[in-house]
Amino acid sequence: MTTKSNIILGANQYGKAEVRLVKITRDTERHSIEDLSVTSQLRGDFQAAHLEGDNAHVVATDTQKNTIYSLARDGVGSPEAFLQRLAEHFTTSFDWVTGGRWAAESYAWDRIQANGTGHNHSFVRNGQEVRTAVVVKDGNATHVLGGLKDMTVLKSTESGFVGYPKDKYTTLAETTDRVMSTDVAARWRYNPGAVATVDFNKAYDDVKALLLEGFTEDYSHALQQTLFDMGKKVMDAHEEIDEIKFSMPNKHHFVVDLSPFGQDNPGEVLFAADRPYGLIEATVVRENGSDAGNAWEGMAGFC
Amino acid sequence: MTTKSNIILGANQYGKAEVRLVKITRDTERHSIEDLSVTSQLRGDFQAAHLEGDNAHVVATDTQKNTIYSLARDGVGSPEAFLQRLAEHFTTSFDWVTGGRWAAESYAWDRIQANGTGHNHSFVRNGQEVRTAVVVKDGNATHVLGGLKDMTVLKSTESGFVGYPKDKYTTLAETTDRVMSTDVAARWRYNPGAVATVDFNKAYDDVKALLLEGFTEDYSHALQQTLFDMGKKVMDAHEEIDEIKFSMPNKHHFVVDLSPFGQDNPGEVLFAADRPYGLIEATVVRENGSDAGNAWEGMAGFC
Amino acid sequence: MTTKSNIILGANQYGKAEVRLVKITRDTERHSIEDLSVTSQLRGDFQAAHLEGDNAHVVATDTQKNTIYSLARDGVGSPEAFLQRLAEHFTTSFDWVTGGRWAAESYAWDRIQANGTGHNHSFVRNGQEVRTAVVVKDGNATHVLGGLKDMTVLKSTESGFVGYPKDKYTTLAETTDRVMSTDVAARWRYNPGAVATVDFNKAYDDVKALLLEGFTEDYSHALQQTLFDMGKKVMDAHEEIDEIKFSMPNKHHFVVDLSPFGQDNPGEVLFAADRPYGLIEATVVRENGSDAGNAWEGMAGFC
Amino acid sequence: MTTKSNIILGANQYGKAEVRLVKITRDTERHSIEDLSVTSQLRGDFQAAHLEGDNAHVVATDTQKNTIYSLARDGVGSPEAFLQRLAEHFTTSFDWVTGGRWAAESYAWDRIQANGTGHNHSFVRNGQEVRTAVVVKDGNATHVLGGLKDMTVLKSTESGFVGYPKDKYTTLAETTDRVMSTDVAARWRYNPGAVATVDFNKAYDDVKALLLEGFTEDYSHALQQTLFDMGKKVMDAHEEIDEIKFSMPNKHHFVVDLSPFGQDNPGEVLFAADRPYGLIEATVVRENGSDAGNAWEGMAGFC
Structure with a gap:
């Protein structure tokens, strides 16, 4: 005779936020730098974690962080491309991960001018704006957003x-x-x-x-x-x-x-x-x- | 023979953000305080402003700020109720304003304990959390959201x-x-x-x-x-x-x-x-x- | 025959800043919590590091961090007392460390009220103010400053x-x-x-x-x-x-x-x-x- | 027969902080911009204000703000020079103001590149660092500090x-x-x-x-x-x-x-x-x- 309707789980996502990733490319004497803050959030079947405390589907946020660093070993390239690699990895590695949202801020560095030329391995942060990127994956659809702020x-x-x-x-x-x-x-x-x-x-x-x-x-x-x-x-x-x-x-x-x-x-x-x-x-x-x-x-x- | 499709205006809203409103109620010696940051954003027909720089529909954000202060003269009551009054005002005052989003943060104050009792007109900010509220109005539908953060x-x-x-x-x-x-x-x-x-x-x-x-x-x-x-x-x-x-x-x-x-x-x-x-x-x-x-x-x- | 005067090292100090230390005391079911951000800065003879890049006197800032955590194992007690223990440790452990400045912010937590009573091991941050403390040691003189802000x-x-x-x-x-x-x-x-x-x-x-x-x-x-x-x-x-x-x-x-x-x-x-x-x-x-x-x-x- | 020593007023200063001043120089079509946050603090004989609530010596902080804007009408020039003008003004205008501290942050703007050249009146904030300046005046001594941060x-x-x-x-x-x-x-x-x-x-x-x-x-x-x-x-x-x-x-x-x-x-x-x-x-x-x-x-x- 209860008049209350059921309380159920609605939309949800989770992951690791603001992973600070600095990638130095140093294959020659002229280094380059990529500087990002990366957030990974997974969507899919996480019902049991919320309702029963059963973590069998919960890819640890620490694991997501590790994956970000590991994939960066092969280079970042662009924030948008890197986020797509993350999206692809997580949605193909775990059956129950059907989508997610991956986001990045990135920070530009200029070469320091020294003795009239841009230095090989010394940089000063530019600070004019922050670049942003988002990849949203939902089943077969993938959305890529570029952006900037500030x-x-x-x-x-x-x-x-x-x-x-x-x-x-x-x-x-x-x-x-x-x-x-x-x-x-x-x-x-x-x-x-x-x-x-x-x-x-x-x-x-x-x-x-x-x-x-x-x-x-x-x-x-x-x-x-x-x-x-x-x-x-x-x-x-x-x-x-x-x-x-x-x-x-x-x-x-x-x-x-x-x-x-x-x-x-x-x-x-x-x-x-x-x-x-x-x-x-x-x-x-x-x-x-x-x-x-x-x-x-x-x-x-x-x- | 252009192959480009048209570039048009999509979803839009505008208004005044973070109007810092402090309301003291002082009808007796025991004052009370309401402390809010209010944001008002209008939606409706603002096509001409974007495409032609014609402001005939643009209720100035300064006017929105004034309205917030004027309506507060009769008291705030609760953030949710106050935002509903703003929503009602703007959507009934201007034909082309068909909806909007009104949001508030509010900050709690405790009476200062002095000589063993709560003081009549001296307060210390509580700081445990920030209360939030949002009212979204879209045609006949009105959504009211309570909340807190931090x-x-x-x-x-x-x-x-x-x-x-x-x-x-x-x-x-x-x-x-x-x-x-x-x-x-x-x-x-x-x-x-x-x-x-x-x-x-x-x-x-x-x-x-x-x-x-x-x-x-x-x-x-x-x-x-x-x-x-x-x-x-x-x-x-x-x-x-x-x-x-x-x-x-x-x-x-x-x-x-x-x-x-x-x-x-x-x-x-x-x-x-x-x-x-x-x-x-x-x-x-x-x-x-x-x-x-x-x-x-x-x-x-x-x- | 140079007319320029010598350029020399003046006042200096260095250390580890904002070491985030949370100490849970859990010897009974009723836990207590101390939450601090600790900064340690040493003063003394660090001439060689600045002028010659010789680090023989440079107690690593990482070592200072480790020391903060190790000394906290025996309890914090009060920020002022804890900073004095740090001051004593560093100035007696290294001949060339003649003084320094140790500072802390600390953050108060209240027990969460649950079922009418303060919970044994669940806390909510108070947020009314931040407590501050500083200990300055210079030879035999030690100054202790209490404080608060915000x-x-x-x-x-x-x-x-x-x-x-x-x-x-x-x-x-x-x-x-x-x-x-x-x-x-x-x-x-x-x-x-x-x-x-x-x-x-x-x-x-x-x-x-x-x-x-x-x-x-x-x-x-x-x-x-x-x-x-x-x-x-x-x-x-x-x-x-x-x-x-x-x-x-x-x-x-x-x-x-x-x-x-x-x-x-x-x-x-x-x-x-x-x-x-x-x-x-x-x-x-x-x-x-x-x-x-x-x-x-x-x-x-x-x- | 009191054993307590007297409680007296020690060092003090006061003023207006973070006056946001933007100065556009527009005598030709090629405008220039100076963007500062200025703080003015006076020192001198303010004993009566603290001890008796007598404000006869208290140059209002609002007056200090007005003075900053008024003096800027003739240009800023450099933060260090502008702060010296403020110091000179306040210490010569009021007998009991014997010194003070004037400080500024300033923010650099670049001309926006449009059609291959720097625009006459459109600017983008540079953001690489914040410039700082301080003038301290104490009797006849004046100290000028340049600086930068971030x-x-x-x-x-x-x-x-x-x-x-x-x-x-x-x-x-x-x-x-x-x-x-x-x-x-x-x-x-x-x-x-x-x-x-x-x-x-x-x-x-x-x-x-x-x-x-x-x-x-x-x-x-x-x-x-x-x-x-x-x-x-x-x-x-x-x-x-x-x-x-x-x-x-x-x-x-x-x-x-x-x-x-x-x-x-x-x-x-x-x-x-x-x-x-x-x-x-x-x-x-x-x-x-x-x-x-x-x-x-x-x-x-x-x-």
Whole structure:
């Protein structure tokens, strides 16, 4: 006569997060460095672990970590390629692992300039942005996402904000000349049919350059417009990309009122505020592009 | 004769993030305090802003911030109730706003003990966990999510990990007695039919207490099992909750090998590691519960 | 005939930082937990390492880490006592180590309430503040500093700010009723003669309680005044303490102007700002107290 | 007949911290940007504020903020020069302000490359390091400190660690080839006599380049040795600098043992650890250089 319905296990995944992997390639005197933080999460039949504490299916997260290091012995190549190797390994090695999510951040290093040239084995971290990558595998479908985050840009003019609706809560004054600044976070999804042939590192460098260039172009009537233009610019040039999502704060720079001190301030002295901030999130997609499936699930800050 | 498909606008939302709102209620000498960080994001028809820089539909994020403060003048009550008021306001005030996502973190304060009693108007921040809430509105559907994060717990025994599969990458030794520690992050979804009558603050306190109590009970064969038990305990007691999701790191505490120094170490001296960490994510759901719709979209770290 | 003066080695110290040590005491069923982050830094004759790369004097930082874990096997007791044991060990084990600086943060855990009572071996991190301790040893002198940080307090009335000088850059309006909030960071120096007999854990609990109680008392004309009162309260009650230093931000809570929306706001709806913030630092000392020597060197944020 | 000694006010300072100042220079179409976080702290006679709540001497921290913005209207120039202007202003405007400490972080921006050239008014944050500056004024003495922090470097060979003392707590194996990595934090003190004529921006760029180049040179027998070499290189080239202090973590990169998986690992696959880390702090000074006075007080992480 119970009226309660059953309590059951729903969607789940598990693994090892933020495995810090540094790969030095030192086959010649001119070393190179790859620096990543890798997360591996498995999906499949893990019912018994949750309900009965039976670990027969639980590939230890420590084992996942070991696998990451072992596979890196043969090189990383690109984050996207490396994550695909992990996905392939885990889904083919264990019957009950039917999919998963593998993610990486990677950090760029420049050669230190010494005596006028890039040094063979000394590096300084670049710090301009963090590169991101995700591979989601679900049965036969594999989604590959490139990306970057924390790339802070600013334009000191050619931006305004006018023509917005005014209601009883509106106090903002219109402006035709303001500073616009944001931290670009973008994730782009490769067409599954193209994944086998993409040069991910080359694509990354080019997408980053296009995003930066796109930010500089045209007067901005709203961050929304600039965002769309940046995305369109990338997708016009990269037919292998079907979709790009942005999450970009509007980092407010307020012109300080210096009139109490007898000074003008033609947009020269600004207060860079922390919080609150505007937050603009949007997707630029290829009409009739490939199906995204569950590629974007569990991704924060992207609508 | 172009072969390129059209580039169009996909899913999008925007608003003001992390509006720091402190509400003091001071109608008697015994003040009370509510402390929140509120994010408002609108969804609807914002095509023209992205494609043409036409802001006629763009309710300024500054206006959204003002609205948050103005509505707080009449009190917050609970984060979940306050976010619903925001959702209602924005979706009824502007034809083209068809939905959105409103989120809050809130921070608990205790009265300072002075001269043996809780002080009337002096408080110390509690810091045990951060309370979270989300309201997602999409047409007629409204989803309300309670939650908490950063609640760090540890049990010093009654936990083990054995019986997992051993492959060529497995080096982990089995153990029947280990320290288990995690930062509990949980989000629970209220049944839409129950939302009108739930006392959200009371429910929150009770769910938190059940999660903590659930963590203490039974020998843990895996963090997965403990997670499921914690969720089931909550949902057995709260029929108004249809689903609870967890994202819990396995914060490794390694027993330090003291044998080189001629000492034993029966699980007394441990190294608390930072990275990597295990990461266990799972959902506990009520069979035949309400449909989650898009309630969980854009939520990081919950599968 | 060089005109350049010699370039030589000045003050130096080195060691292992942030050794994460968790000590479980489990001699009965009722376990207890001590959770610290310990830093050990040695001073002495390390000239050859810097100038010639000769490591004969360089006690490896890995060895310092091992020593921390080994000494913890016999218990921690209190951070201050444990750091003194480290200081004693290193300065007596190596002739050329003449002193050093040992520091700890420690994190409090509460027993989880389960079935109405504190659980034997399950804990939840408290999070109200971080306890700090430092021992500085220099020849025969040993300085012991207790402390805490990140204890966030707020009083919602009984604070004002008036009577300050007005110059051409002054725009701030006077107020006799404002919210005052700060993150208390305090460090107190024990009289060297008292160190042998102080119960550091008991003293810590009492000092913390006095700081909190002191914050509640009296109308505050300035954070400076409240700071001094808090320090005096501690030192009146603790003759074993010769000095207490504070570094306390004035965390501004601005009353939001709701008049554009037709609402009053009698100090009820506030914006909690991040940056900039006031920063008040001061020392409360016992006249004719012991000499501080180099106890405070290298301590940030305390003048 | 009280036996207690008096409780009195000791050293103190106060002000506004982390004033976020962005200065756009836009007198031509080619804009430039200066981006700083400025902290102003005053010292002098503030006894009455602490003891009696009398604010007659308390130059409001809000006034200090306003002054920072107002003085920036005429340009920043260099952080060191701007802080000196602040010091001069406050110590000459108020009789009872006898000194203080002014500090800044600054953040570099690069022009965005668009269509093959640096854009006139669009910038991307550089992120390689944070520049720091401090001015301490005490009566007639003024100390100017340049600096940088968070500059992460790594050399993938030409580093070892051998010959250190072995005691009962030593388990570390010697190595003649390891990865060495650190986050360089350095602060250098200019000779007071040279301050009037130094081009601080030019000096900064050159010191940074010398630090990087110094890191690449010579086999490193210990981080201590490399630190000293870096400092000496700077001071040999910059006679206007009398002292340079370093605080550099030894960021351990452990070679992963791949032998359980049948693989070798000749220093190619590494685990980058977070905590604990080595911490090396030392000063390189010019013999018979100028007196540092209180220049270094309240500076964390520099011995």
